[in-house]
Amino acid sequence: MTTQLRHIPMAREDRPQYFDDPAVDRLLQMLLELAAELWAVKDWQFVVNRLLEQRGVLTLEDVQRYQPTEDDQKLLAVEREKFVHRFIKHISPTMEPLKYE
Amino acid sequence: MPSVTLPETPLPQTERAITEFLKALKASERTDRMPVVREEYRQLAESWSERHGHAPRTLDEIDDVMRSSVAYKFDRALARFSQELMYARVHELLQPRRSELEAFLDAPVEHPLGSLRLNPSIPIPTYYEADYHVQPGGMHREPLIGFVTAVTNKVYFGGTNDSEEQQRLSAAACPDGPWERILDLGCGCKSAYYYKLRWPDAEVHGIDLSAPLLKYAHKRAEAMGLAIHFSQQNCEQTDFPDNHFDLISSCILFHEIPDEAAWNTVQEAFRLLKPGGWFVINDAPPYRALDPFGAYFSDWQTGNNVEPYWGEAGRRNYPEWFQNAGFRNVSDPFIRGEVKGPTRIFPWTTMGQKP
Numbered sequence: 435m436t437t438q439l440r441h442i443p444m445a446r447e448d449r450p451q452y453f454d455d456p457a458v459d460r461l462l463q464m465l466l467e468l469a470a471e472l473w474a475v476k477d478w479q480f481v482v483n484r485l486l487e488q489r490g491v492l493t494l495e496d497v498q499r500y501q502p503t504e505d506d507q508k509l510l511a512v513e514r515e516k517f518v519h520r521f522i523k524h525i526s527p528t529m530e531p532l533k534y535e
Numbered sequence: 536m537p538s539v540t541l542p543e544t545p546l547p548q549t550e551r552a553i554t555e556f557l558k559a560l561k562a563s564e565r566t567d568r569m570p571v572v573r574e575e576y577r578q579l580a581e582s583w584s585e586r587h588g589h590a591p592r593t594l595d596e597i598d599d600v601m602r603s604s605v606a607y608k609f610d611r612a613l614a615r616f617s618q619e620l621m622y623a624r625v626h627e628l629l630q631p632r633r634s635e636l637e638a639f640l641d642a643p644v645e646h647p648l649g650s651l652r653l654n655p656s657i658p659i660p661t662y663y664e665a666d667y668h669v670q671p672g673g674m675h676r677e678p679l680i681g682f683v684t685a686v687t688n689k690v691y692f693g694g695t696n697d698s699e700e701q702q703r704l705s706a707a708a709c710p711d712g713p714w715e716r717i718l719d720l721g722c723g724c725k726s727a728y729y730y731k732l733r734w735p736d737a738e739v740h741g742i743d744l745s746a747p748l749l750k751y752a753h754k755r756a757e758a759m760g761l762a763i764h765f766s767q768q769n770c771e772q773t774d775f776p777d778n779h780f781d782l783i784s785s786c787i788l789f790h791e792i793p794d795e796a797a798w799n800t801v802q803e804a805f806r807l808l809k810p811g812g813w814f815v816i817n818d819a820p821p822y823r824a825l826d827p828f829g830a831y832f833s834d835w836q837t838g839n840n841v842e843p844y845w846g847e848a849g850r851r852n853y854p855e856w857f858q859n860a861g862f863r864n865v866s867d868p869f870i871r872g873e874v875k876g877p878t879r880i881f882p883w884t885t886m887g888q889k890p
Contacts, residue, residue: 442843446619446666450839452612462609463616470553470620477552 447527463524471517546686550628554690557621560613561693568610575606576828597831615839618669618691625686626671629679637678640750648762651753653746657767662793663744666841674723674745674791681724681751688725701882702726705786705817706733708884714781718742718807720770720800721788724752730784731761740780742768771799773807780807784815786882790848797848798856805860808889814862817882822849824869824883853885862887 443449452459486492502510523529546554576597583600584590591597601607629636644651659675666673668691674680689697706729714737719727722741731739741763743749749765756763768774770788783804789797804814822830830849837846857865865887 440838442838442846443841444665444843446669446671446841449615452608452615459612462612466613466616466620470556470624473556474549474552477555478548481548 449527460524464521467521467524471520547628550624553624554621554686557617558690558694560617561690564610564614564693568606568613572604572607572610573828575604576600579603592827594827594831594834597827601831611835611839614835615669618840621687621690622669622671622683625683628686629682633679636682640678640681640747640754644754644757647753647757648760649753649756650764650766651749652764652766653749654767655746657744657769659744660769660796662796662844665843667791669841675747678747680745680747681755684724684748684751699725699729701817702729702786705784705815705882705884706730708817708882708886709733709782709784709815710813710886712782713737716740716780716782718775718780718783720783720785720804721791722749722752722765724748724755726786727752727763727765728756728759728761730782731756731763737781738764740764740766740775742766742770742773744769771796771803773803775807777806778809781809781812782815783808783812784817786817787819789816789818789851789853790842790845793844794847794851797844797851801853801856801860805862805889810889812889813886814857814889815884815886816853817884818848819845819881820883821851821853823852854887857885857887860887861889863890864888 453462579600580591580597583596587596591600663675664673670680670683671677672680677683688699692701702725705726709730712734714734716738717730717734717740719730719739719741722743723745727739727741731737739762741749741752742765743752744767746767749767753763753765756765766774770785770792785800789800792800801814808814819833822833825833833849834846836842837844854865854867854870865885867885868883
């Protein structure tokens with residue numbers, strides 16, 4: 435077994451490139467981000483559906499008919515901005531990290 | 536008052552779901568991805584062997600084969616990126632509670648069973664500045680590292696260390712005792728408890744370079760009702776007197792330190808042990824215990840998971856080191872004849888007795 439003379443990173447920013455084209459690395463990061471969010475949504479839906487069923491307070495039709503209020507829309511906008519940023523930040527390693535409230 | 540063992544408090548719904556997703560992704564390395572990568576390697580290695588007149592043996596040769604494996608690239612890129620995503624989400628979760636959690640860690644415990652001795656002026660060796668495991672702030676620059684570790688432990692090991700099996704097994708691997716005084720080297724915030732649980736009457740000490748890890752460990756020990764004495768010290772040179780301990784053990788410390796520091800630590804353990812006392816290293820298996828492909832996979836950690844000393848540690852021969860330091864009755868799974876072929880064994884235990 436040979437001892438390879440090679441660069442060994444000490445810092446997390448010093449990240450290796452996995453694909454010949456760095457664009458593929460970034461695409462995979464975006465995909466992973468989406469996959470994680472998608473799972474979180476599916477999991478959330480499962481929990482909400484369970485609660486709705488158990489308490490018998492809502493039907494699926496109620497959900498379909500609901501129109502977000504102005505306040506709802508503000509909250510959703512904040513969450514949406516965070517979500518888009520998580521996804522988009524992989525375009526460039528120099529992009530600012532997510533701002534915490 | 537926040538709980539010390541954060542994972543035991545329910546995570547918010549979304550974070551729970553995402554950590555469970557990442558845990559499943561991590562587990563898929565073993566169950567789904569590894570067999571595919573191995574098969575792709577087998578096929579690529581065949582044509583490589585035809586071209587070179589022999590099968591790939593060295594890490595460089597295997598690397599030459601793996602460079603053409605698309606499955607391997609995806610598998611490893613996912614391993615790295617999921618690790619980064621995990622830390623990003625955990626930090627995002629802890630950020631709003633930062634001041635509250637830091638104040639909690641800094642507050643003294645009333646009527647403690649054990650103790651905490653910090654040394655703010657301790658020199659931190661350069662090697663310890665690594666962002667180990669891609670953790671933001673590494674082991675000692677993130678004040679909330681204990682809380683981070685508590686969440687990520689379950690994700691990082693893909694479900695194989697949910698109950699700190701590595702730490703439990705490391706204590707279980709030690710000679711039976713009973714022991715009067717025990718030292719856990721590089722105790723972090725997970726391992727010292729298991730020595731105290733196995734030998735409740737022993738005086739148990741844990742040392743580490745990281746003040747944040749020690750603060751968390753102390754809080755956790757007290758919450759568990761365990762009298763453990765933590766102090767911030769460098770394992771290479773401690774302030775304990777000669778011939779002081781009956782058992783000195785370490786759990787996954789040695790692959791985090793370079794050769795020179797590791798050798799100094801073996802010698803320091805020898806100094807600290809009473810005659811007849813035992814020194815035990817529990818760590819990842821050496822490359823010689825793995826088949827070439829397994830060694831190649833293990834070596835990936837070095838350059839890709841901020842494990843700068845993993846490769847050095849994988850090539851160490853601890854039984855030889857133990858002999859050179861003066862230990863006798865040295866044993867590891869090879870010497871005990873427990874290695875029957877290519878396998879993955881954790882913890883890999885090397886032990887020796889001070890004459």
